[in-house]
Amino acid sequence: xxxxxxxxxxxxxxYRVSPGDKLTVEKLDVKAGDTVVxxxxxxxxxxxxxxxxxxxVASATTEAKVLGDVRGEKKIIFKYHPKTxxxxxxxxxxxxxxxxxxxx
Numbered sequence: 034x035x036x037x038x039x040x041x042x043x044x045x046x047x048y049r050v051s052p053g054d055k056l057t058v059e060k061l062d063v064k065a066g067d068t069v070v071x072x073x074x075x076x077x078x079x080x081x082x083x084x085x086x087x088x089x090v091a092s093a094t095t096e097a098k099v100l101g102d103v104r105g106e107k108k109i110i111f112k113y114h115p116k117t118x119x120x121x122x123x124x125x126x127x128x129x130x131x132x133x134x135x136x137x
Contacts, residue, residue: 039137040076041095047075050095050134057103060128065101069132070094077137097132104128 038051044059063069074093077084084090105127112121 037079037137039074039078039093039095041071042073042075043071050097050137052134052136054134055100055131056134057129057131059130060102061099061130063099063130065099067099068135069097069099071097074137079137093137095137096135098135100131100133102128103131 036051038049040047040049042048043061046059048056048058050056061069072089072094074090074095075086075088077090077093084093086093108125108127110121110123110125113119
């Protein structure tokens, strides 16, 4: 028997998710403990039956519980132009929301 999964789209990324999976997505405007419903489901595989959307599967949703907000690792942006004494060093940390998929 195949494991049930779905492909969802949130932000500008697509994720392959199964019930019980934890994933980190671009920051959503929700609080910890809330439930998020994704209706942009592109593919579902439930048992032996696969449904492919064009572009989304009608009446298919995926629910996830919000675990909280996290921050990504720091990225260093260093710009350097030789012979002009031009150096710029900046850092950036992206904000993410951590989710746990509850059901498809």
